[in-house]
Amino acid sequence: MTTKTYGQYCGVARALELVGERWALLIVRDLLVAPKRYTDLKAGLPKIPTNVLATRLKELEAAGLVVRTIQPRPSGAIVYELTPYGAGLDEVVLALGRWGARSLGELRPGEIVTADILVMALRSTFQPGKGKAAYELRFGDLVIHALVDGDELTAQPGPLTGEAKQPVVVEAFAPLGPLLTGAVDGAEALKQGLIKTSGTASDLDRFAGSFRIGPAPA
Amino acid sequence: MTTKTYGQYCGVARALELVGERWALLIVRDLLVAPKRYTDLKAGLPKIPTNVLATRLKELEAAGLVVRTIQPRPSGAIVYELTPYGAGLDEVVLALGRWGARSLGELRPGEIVTADILVMALRSTFQPGKGKAAYELRFGDLVIHALVDGDELTAQPGPLTGEAKQPVVVEAFAPLGPLLTGAVDGAEALKQGLIKTSGTASDLDRFAGSFRIGPAPA
């Protein structure tokens, strides 16, 4: 790790020295959604060996991307959280997810989807607009919600809370790939049974407009 | 590689399965500047083991990111080129470089800078503007040039060619980090001797304006 340098004075090379090792950016991806405990990270990344998770967390902490904090009593839990520096990887992870999503074909056997994955996928397709809207997206028994306010988006796991006026509930079905990459538009997705909504067709249009569910951009 | 999957139906995970291995994104970075032959890639990445370079190129080709073409005679050279799919990594590489550049401190012993690195670093700091301009950036004996036309930028290795009206020539000195990350603005960089220009102070301002050489954005 000390001597595993690329030998280049280059931002890309330096970034890869910091987060280029296996699993590192997936840990960052999950921490971008919310701070988490070791066990939560493990649950979101079932296939990561525990020693690798522990090693990565130490490396990320040593590099200043992550802080390890101990919650006050009574929980006393150990929580890993991104520093502002680490959170700066947001656009990197979103860009990477946007590019990789178009190679998402069918759900392969053994592959899982988590709420964190859905949140970041939804964020990666967001396009700023105007007006306010509240969405709840369901996929199997996963539920996330998103609040759009102009060019601001907050997306988090869990159902909508509070009283949003005219919330739109969208249910999605596998495979999610075409939906998340804009390979199909809202109407087509509805016809193919990839999604359905509790609201009207115009609700779906609003949703599609906010999240680049529609024809792929040129 | 066949079974080295992350087990997640996620764009980020899929992207990392394709270009997450060591050296892969640095090869893509250099190919984003221009198609290259094996030897050129090797020259731009002196520390890559030759077998790893050969392996990566085969993997990238098999994944459809790179095509291997044989030039017509008399050269007969073998050239590696990004497909449109592979070129889609452009924003990923730029985002990664932008994030990593702020960890570029002093030039570490043994570290090199190449023209391709400069080109991508410059591109990563570009901010669309209006008007036309032609720049030539020099660093040691490296020379690159950039043509700005509104929100279009073309940056390539080598000096300016053709007759640009009022080209601005900027000479940069190590360390480049602060310059490329906006830690200093144009005037301050000039004062610190990080850059100097053949033109006037307003030329430097134009340059700084086009390339986010200036106070870091909030």
Next chain:
DNA sequence: CGGGATCCGCAACGATACTG
């Protein structure tokens, strides 16, 4: 039970030498 540490076999990487 949360939060790791330890150990082992294997696949990938790094360095160098060699070749069509």
Next chain:
DNA sequence: CAGTATCGTTGCGGATCCCG
């Protein structure tokens, strides 16, 4: 020029074990 071949070393994957 464009790669293979070989070999020592490192890191990863999988499992088990440990400690407060």
